[in-house]
Amino acid sequence: MSEGVEWALHSCLNLSWLPPGQAIPTAKLAAFYSLPAAYLNKQLQALGRAGIVSSISGPRGGFQLARNPEHITLLDVVVAIEGPDEAFRCDQLLKQGPGADPDVDYRQACLISQAMRRADLAWRRTLAEQTLADLKTDVERQYPASESNTLNRFAALRA
């Protein structure tokens, strides 16, 4: 998995602390963790295409969450950045074996492929069960200064 997922998750969490209607430019989001702005922007564009963030133009423009953190799961963010492919890609090896039937889709028929898919689904399910709102709540409970630290940092970067 690319580092873009880590950047996207941290950025979404930081965006979740913005007051309603406020947006942050990519440069400030990137400066928060000293990330390269151009590459973080690619992740933000991908989040935008997935409807997770939206951009506002103008002098107070930038990115904000496009929907409520309760409606953004960790799986949404991972799929936005990494695409929908499964970790195990079945190349249908059975098609190259004896007695192969060219009309059979071995991604469906092969029990190895199914076994690997079970694990992938367990991974996806766990990510889908955790929303950005859950994460925000957990962080606020365990590190109560996070929200104000984040907003202060954004304000300082804005100065």
Added chain:
Amino acid sequence: MSEGVEWALHSCLNLSWLPPGQAIPTAKLAAFYSLPAAYLNKQLQALGRAGIVSSISGPRGGFQLARNPEHITLLDVVVAIEGPDEAFRCDQLLKQGPGADPDVDYRQACLISQAMRRADLAWRRTLAEQTLADLKTDVERQYPASESNTLNRFAALRA
């Protein structure tokens, strides 16, 4: 995940049908699915280092399972080929943020890292719950000719 995992899983399943004590050379295992022998051999060496297969030298030499299929999980095979790393690699982005403590291990402290680890553990658990013996039983039930087809193919390749 590399195609080596798919090759290793299919090869382990084929090895599970060999009569006790019998071994198959890499070239025959590779020819089964028209795979490049040199690269399949790398996977078999990795499986050997993990104690999943063992090699026998001599004219009837080759690879065989090193332990009972009940004691080989799909996770064992995946980790043998791919290594023990998690899919999500936490780069400790918080170390680059405001108020970072250089003495904190953010792979432990960061709740994003923990959330991603939960999904990784669900994936690993699902793979660890499925043994090669389970897979063999499922395949034999659904495709009863698999065992004899495999052994006939090995015999034909040996001719």
